[in-house]
Amino acid sequence: MPSTQPSPATGLPPRIRLNLPGWLHLSDIQGLAQLATRGTLGVTDIAEKVQGNVYKAVAAPFGRAGQQFVNREAGSSGVKKAGITGLVYGGIRGVTRLAGGAVDSVLARTASRIAAKTSSPQREAMLSVLNGVLGDQLEDSTNPLAITMSLRRDGLSLPLEKAALAQRLPATTGKILLLVHGLCMNDLQWRPAPGQSDLGEQLAQALGYTPVYLHYNTGLHTSVNGGQLATLLEHLLQAWPQPVQELSLLTHSMGGLVARAACHSAAATGLRWPQELKNLVFLGTPHHGAPLEKLGNWVDTALGGNVVTRPFAAIGQLRSAGITDLRYGHVLPGDWQDADRFAAGPDGRLPLPLPQGVACFAVAATLGAEPAAGGRSKLNAALGDGLVPLSSALGQHADAARSLAFAADRQSIAVDTGHIALMHSPQVAAQVLRWLA
Secondary structure, eight states: OOOOSOOTTTOOOGGGOOOOOTTOOHHHHHHHHHHHHHHHHHHHHHHHHHHHHHHHHHHGGGHHHHHTTSOOSTTOOSSOTTSHHHHHHHHHHHHHHHHHHHHHHHHHHHHTTSOOOOOOHHHHHHHHHHHHHHHHHHHHTTOTTOOOOEEEETTEEOOOSHHHHHHHOTTOOSEEEEEEOOTTOOGGGGSSSTTSOOHHHHHHHHHOOEEEEEEOOTTSOHHHHHHHHHHHHHHHHHHOSSOOOEEEEEEETHHHHHHHHHHHHHHHHTOSGGGGEEEEEEESOOTTOOHHHHHHHHHHHHHHTSTTTGGGHHHHTTSOHHHHTTTTTOOSGGGTTTSOTTSOOOOOOOOOOOOTTSEEEEEEEOSSSOSSSSTHHHHHHHHTTSSSOHHHHTTOOSSTTTOOOOOGGGEEEESSOOTGGGGTOHHHHHHHHHHHO
16 A cells, blocks of 8 residues: 655655655645646636637627627626536636645645745745746735745844844844845845855955845835835844944845835834934846836737737736836835826836935946947947846936936946846945945
């Protein structure tokens, strides 16, 4: 008789064991199964809508005679529920929900009997990408794959209680450095490679900072993450084992927008930590948006403009609120509330200047060897680091009210450097060291 003991790799009995990587946790498999169920239902909806739209297009020339074959109820796909096609789609949905519910129930019962495993860089990377692309949906559906914001060191959450934090970080100083990662990334990715020191550790050794790393769901609106970060920083400073001399933030990409949102939220709610904020460094932050999200919005509009292809626009609209915030660089709740985030339209952001009394620095990057000189410079400026144009990373805008006032000696352009490489570039590290010294 075959054994029914759970597999050590997945925690699943052999009868339902899957060929999945051993670094996955059982909760991850449960979350992925939930996503698979939602995905199947979503594809079924799209297929039904496409077929319904074809029915409508074919029936239209026949007037009332053709309309008898179409479901004309408001909000319907066009496929009649009582017809053979409608019954097929209904059957697919019913079987999918039944199977998905059964798998979720088995995994939930098994999870309660399996001890939790430590995480791994592969798992953290998988979770980060899923949260960046679908994070708002993961949170709304209480999917176990959703990341909860926390402050970490070495991939482990820090306790925000004075004695416990002192025990966890015995060598704390009064200078706190918070590193904030970007879209689809995580705190472990600040490190170039195993065994190498990251930028936070270099600043700790050179300038006496104690580095702390933010871990968060990058698929949420930047203003939502900013509000959560503002509260978390207040708790961190209250629990810090040493008298706080200064707080500095080092941010990459979307992390810079989250940091600006946190400063605004803290000021609006009267939190105390901004009084300790001394430096705010932005590495490749899309202060005024990123072209790729603008292209995604154009694709949505093009697909939605045709009666047959319109359902396929739903595929592009799976992308998270965090991603759509990058179209123009949304930071405030008012930038997106009461608006269709997928609708084409002009930049309607409320101007938000850099926080007063804080030394703010901006590093942009170009894939080219020269940031200026000749016609090639315009191409380099537009391409920027491959994701963020130079002007956006430096806060420059045609509207003076939206331009960010970085002093000339607090701007830097890294050449021959891509967006992700900004986190690990020696020339960027040297510049940040000079600024914060």
